[in-house]
Amino acid sequence: MEIFLHHYPPSLFSEKIRLLLGYLELPWRSVIIPSIMPRPLLMPLSGGYRKTPVLQIGANVYCDSRIIARGLARHAGNTSLYAQGFAAHRVADWADSHLFAVTVALNFSPRAVAAMMGGFPPAEAAAFQQDRAELTRNSPPIATLSPAAALASVQHYLNELESSIGDGFLFGKQPTIADFSVYHCLWFLRNNPVNAALVVDRPAISAWMARMGAFGHGQMQESDGAAALAGALACDPVLPLVENELPDGFELGARVTVTPVDYGRIPVAGELVAWSREEVVIARQTEQTGSLLVHFPSSGFEVQHDTSA
Structure with a gap:
């Protein structure tokens, strides 16, 4: 199949x-x-x-x-992906929910949106924004933090990660689901020129992302x-x-x-x-x-x- x-x-x-x-x-x-x-x-x-x-x-x-x-x-x-149990699973869920929402708050701040959507024709940009409004209709907003509060949170999380990540992966020598869930949020930040420095200016995180990125897309x-x-x-x-x-x-x-x-x-x-x-x-x-x-x-x-x- x-x-x-x-x-x-x-x-x-x-x-x-x-x-x-x-x-x-x-x-x-x-x-x-x-x-x-x-x-x-x-x-x-x-x-x-x-x-x-x-x-x-x-x-x-x-x-x-x-x-x-x-x-x-x-x-x-x-x-091996789920072998680390509760701790790795909770980090993955935290990244897929809270860290995701924080990175959305940053990447959808006015400056970051202008950088991301600057190459879009006005009609296409408006259609994208309308679609995302429909996606969250009758639901709590994805990003509840102001850009300033989101920035403070991300800096705190990345400082902790930078000082603890070591030369392997989040839970040892093999990646777990937690690595993939944290990675995609930081990949999202790194791909926005306004926020990229939050990731690339931290050498241990950058090295970990390089190890993850080396797996490629197969x-x-x-x-x-x-x-x-x-x-x-x-x-x-x-x-x-x-x-x-x-x-x-x-x-x-x-x-x-x-x-x-x-x-x-x-x-x-x-x-x-x-x-x-x-x-x-x-x-x-x-x-x-x-x-x-x-x-x-x-x-x-x-x-x-x-x-x-």
Whole structure:
């Protein structure tokens, strides 16, 4: 089964997964999607989920970088990525939520936005800003800190990291999921000329980022949305071997919706086929894709009975 990554180049969570694909030495096909809606060739696969990236392994679709990373580690037979347990997992979650929000506050400050969007035609820049407003509608804002407060936080975090990182990775001689989650946030900062010095002027962090960046993006082949749809249609989905731990009131086979709890709160509907400590899996079917299994993290998503069924 082929791996398709639906992404666009500046997406920081996509960079986390691109680098992980390189580390795991997995061949993959790159499907570049628009940075804003609509995404007509992706929606049949994701069921309406609109964050980036989305990973597809045959007819199995993974939504959210946390479950994408777990799915890729499982696919590659890698056991080291999550071997450090609670501490590494909590650092990864902190980076994917809080550190992400802080870096967004910095990179979307007026000066940083001007540097980032300066090459965009005015209509394209306005469309991007409108799309992000739609993404966070009826949700708390992603960035709640002022640029000054965000800068103070980032400087504190980076000073601590600079003094403790050593010559390996965050938790030893092998990278863990924490490394990939912290890396993509700092990659995002480094790619903005207004904020790049926060990263590049710290030699230990720069050396660690160079070690991470050396994994590269692996064996990538350019592809497109039509090929991804055909790839799903040609495969049968594979249900992962997980130990189900269903909450009271839910049973396998029930019609449910799965919705992010933070932003991009668009429910994806399907039949509940698995619910473990790490993931929720629903079955969906469309004419374009055939049968699919769509995977979400069990944390950070809300599962409800589908009252429209």
